[in-house]
Amino acid sequence: MSSASAVPGIRRRTRHLGVEAAGCAVAALCVVTAAPAVADGGRGGAKPTIVLVHGAFADGSSWNGVIERLERKGYTVMAPANPLRGLYSDSAYIASVLKTVKGPVVLAGHSYGGAVISTAAAGNPQVKSLVYVSALMPDVGESGMSLSARFPSALGTATTSVPYRAGGVSGTDLYLKRDKVHPVFAACLSAGEANLLAVTQRPAATTAFSEKAKAAAWKDIPSWALVGRQDMTINPEQERFEAKRAHSHTVEIDTCHVSLVARPDAVADLILQAATATATTAATATNTAATDPAHPTLATTGTPGRGAQAITLGGIAGASVAAGYTVVLLGRRLRHRTH
Secondary structure, three states, rough: OOHHHHHHHHHHHHHHHHHHHHHHHHHHHHHHHHHHHHHHHHHHHHOOOEEEEEEOOHHHHHHHHHHHHHHOOOOEEEEEOOOOOOHHHHHHHHHHHOOOOOOEEEEEEOHHHHHHHHHOOOOOOEEEEEEEEEOOOOOOOOOOHHHHOOOOOOHOOOOOOOEEEEEOOOEEEEEHHHHHHHHHOOOOOHHHHHHHHHOOOOOOOOOHOOOOOOOHHOOOOOOOEEEEEEOOOOOOOHHHHHHHOOOOOOEEEEEOOHHHOHHHHHHHHHHHHHHHHHHHHHHHHHHHHOOOOOOOOOOOOOOOEEEEEEOOOOOOOOHHHHHHHHHHHHHHHHHHOOO
């Protein structure tokens, strides 16, 4: 084959290899940009799970109106059954439930449920916010009984004691007196609604109120609190005292003790405030971690920040340089073959 006829063939091979090199460059760009985009989407799309803990004389259905509103906003919600057998065992049970939740948690408690979440959340880094709804917020060494002694309420004359025995264990249950449920516990509901609460109430063992708290998670975890100005079960002054002591973000509304039933809109709004703050904090932590390795990141929260953009742009630049180098190298080899 003459050198003249060989040249077009070489040129064709050169063009062919150039196209392959360009294809490799495009593929490299696609690989580099795709991975960070998927990672950022996973973090940015996550929302905290909201766990709701009911109080004494109630069950998880007391949160129904709140749950509907939170789920409409796209949140995953859990309302586990609070055993109501004693502060220590109840908080241990709720703590075990929390360990099954992946990602960040917003933990809310109503009434006695507030004491439970204060202990259950202790030492759990996934719990990012605490929300107290007309709730007990005992400090270490305090109990529901000791707080009510400082801030008396009508609940002191609204309960009746009934002995119980189960599984070889005996104790005393507290029930609300049927004629006291409406005026003391649920004055902001209709008489018919209050009667249903009285009929379906779940008693709480006296140990729920007598056992002294061994932890107070609100000292370390940001908290939100709702004070019911018409609460006859827990003295509103007690709720204000607790919220101020915990430096809680506090709102006050005109409602009785069962604010989660009477005003699910206000309760849901407060929980959403805590959830939104949790997401904002997570995003800040993620961006901070990108520039400061000493700060831990949140695995399932946050939004794409400058760090993610820098990684993507850096990858594009690197792929472009690599592709350009490949083209130059192939060109040199082909020119060497023609001489």
